[in-house]
Amino acid sequence: MTWARLHLLALAEAMRRFAAQPLASGFSIVVLAIAIALPVIAAMALRSVGAAAAGIDTDPHVNVYLALDASDEDVKRVGEALKAHPEAAQVRFIPRAQALAELKATSHLAEILATLDRNPLPHAYTVRVRTTAAERVGNLRTDWSKIPKVDQVLADFEWAGRLGRWVRFGNRLLAAAWLLLGGAVAFIVGHLIRLQVLTHRQEIEVSQLMGATAADVRRPFLHHGAVQGFLAGGLAVALASGLAAWTGYELRALTPDYGMELKVVFLPPMETLTVVLGAAGLGLAGAWIAVARELKRFSVKA
């Protein structure tokens, strides 16, 4: 008998066992699917945050605000001093008129701003710097504060670094969740298969007496575990994508308010496939461990 035929028969036997207990099998698959769906949803959430964060300019910038009474001459001189600094990668001048126009365009303060008789904003330089190290940024601020007619130096990018750190923290948390829930899936499948083995203990014993090898006994259980994992993985992906569609609608509606694209990012196809096949693999592993243990107990006293 060919290897493929042996496995086909084992698969048929596994499906027969599924069909014999449809309710119990269904519940088991749902329990497994929920366990697998949790890290899938967590991964989706992290990707979504990551995608939103990617839309934000996270390059390190230092804003240099000039005094209100700075003359054009002062502006030019400060600009040259900034450009000459070794830590400055790019220097961009924002005239006070442009700053006011931008403020009017992007906020709801237009009415209040219109009542002002003069522009309250100073000229400013936005400098992209070569470092994010706190000490060097501190030195920059000290250096540039000393330039005449410079009023304030703000290094406004620490939050971007913190955001990156939060995303990395989330990734680690996710890895731990995958590990724990992956283990849970293997153990749940193992336990379910163990119950199956106990239910079939008489059949196993008689089959072994009739000449079934350990592999013959093991095969349908392995198929059972793998199919259970596969179906649970598929259901988990379906659950997660359903959730993504449901929550994504509300999130997209918020996009215009925040000036960046907010959306729920679903796992790419390769990762989705990995989740389903990984669940099948865990099911297989759980079944293998459970059957090996029980086979030892029931083995024909040869």
Place this chain on the structure above:
Amino acid sequence: MIQFSSVAKRYPGGHEALRDVSVDIASGEMVAVTGHSGAGKSTLLKLAAGIERASSGMVVVNGQNLGALGETALAILRRRVGFVFQDHKLLYDRSCHDNVALPLRIAGLGREEAARRVRAALDKVGLLARERSNPVALSGGEQQRLCIARAIVNRPSILIADEPTGNLDADYARAIVDLFVSFNQVGVTVLLSTHDEASLGRLGCRRVALNGGKLAAP
């Protein structure tokens, strides 16, 4: 066909079921193992079928030294030996047909060929009409015959039966004995145990007597 050379069997706990047993059974021969309860009859049959291993000595079946076979090879040898268990070992969650089909399923036979052979085996033991029944619905004698059908369905060259006529009334016992005689007549090597004198007389074959795990004087 089956050779026992100085075979001993000790079970965990120290009970010695067989001691220094040497027996030769030729191909196509029928042999009855006799002896009182606990004499070691069942142990001898299980060793011949590869269901248990000898503690010492050598058991050779079909030219294969069972002691030298691994678990898988031993399992495959069991497929070629039909065994009728004293306690039947039937599965009560499936039909008579499916019980008899079990050895064929293990051998990987196709569904149609298996069904054909199952029906032939059930017909041989007179249970074809009960094909779809559950074994629970059968009488003791019928269950015994079902067990025989399962043992012969794979057309084994060796048929071993442990007390096949135990607990049966005389008519049933006679019918069962006749079945074994008919299998032997078509060339099957038959090894069975019994302590029923009437059956032994009807079998009319060589006897191997055991007493306290040892061969009794002939």
